Amino acid sequence: MSVIAKRPTTTTTNIADSNDAPETPKPRPAPPPQQHSALSQALTGTANLANLLPTGTLLAFQLMTPMATNNGTCDGATGPLTIIFLSILAASCFLGSFTDSFRAADGQVYYGMATRKGMWLFDPEGASGSGGGVVPDLGKYRVRVIDSIHAFLSVLVFLTVAMRDKNVVNCFYPKPEKGTQQVLDIVPMMIGVICSMLFVVFPTRRHGIGYPVTPGPAPK
Structure with a gap:
């Protein structure tokens, strides 16, 4: 006679929370404000160097450069014409700072x-x-000393933008050597970074012709 042992039945009970209301999520602390260093601001400004130039001068450069350089194929006439054209625009950036x-x-x-x-x-x-x-x-x-600094920096920024234009580069260096090509790639970027840092350190409050009008007190 076989004895069938019965397994003890275990009753499973759902353990429910006594509180039916869901837990209120705890508010997350606000993230600390990001502090941008002068270098990061300078690198950001380097990507937008054109914003540091008068809009009229930049527009004239973009429209007239292909015609002045004959689409980058300069000859005995268009070469000096390009130099005169760039000099006039650089003088415009210089005077516009005042x-x-x-x-x-x-x-x-x-x-x-x-x-x-x-x-x-x-x-x-x-x-x-x-x-x-x-x-x-x-x-x-x-006029202040800071105006002369900004005038000088504006000319450098314009020359940086001009050196990055393919028509200007092909006009003066149609087939650059390896060393010359490295200089054309590195020097404008270095000038852009330095100028952007100086623009951050020495901001201007003038609302000149062609520059964006920003709210702020007048120069004292």
Whole structure:
């Protein structure tokens, strides 16, 4: 007679939480604000070197360079013409760094050139005839040392952009040697990084002709 042993039956019970409401997720702490170093800002600015140039000068460069260089195949006539053309645009970048503007009380924007005594307005009659007391003190817009630094840097930035243009490079170096090609690849990038860092360290508050108008106090 075989004895069949019964296994003890085990009852499984669902262990449910006594609290039916789901747990409220804990709020995550806000991430710390990212601190950008001067080098990272400079590298970011290097990728957008064209933004540091007057828009009119940059537009003229992009439109006229293919015609001035004959699409990169310069000869005895187009070579000197390209040099003159680039020199005029570089002078435009230099002089544009000394221009400034202000918004009068009547809402009109007036442009002028910064001098040692103040701003010389391009349209003084319009500013004086727009109403009494709308023109601010122009003496606070006088030229500063930082303006000369920005003028020099603007010329370097323009030359950097020009050296990266294939039509300009093919015009003066149609078949560069290996060493020359390395210089053309490295030097503009180095100049761009240095200029971008200096633009970060020495920012300008002038709202000149062709430059983006940014909010901020007038030069003191």
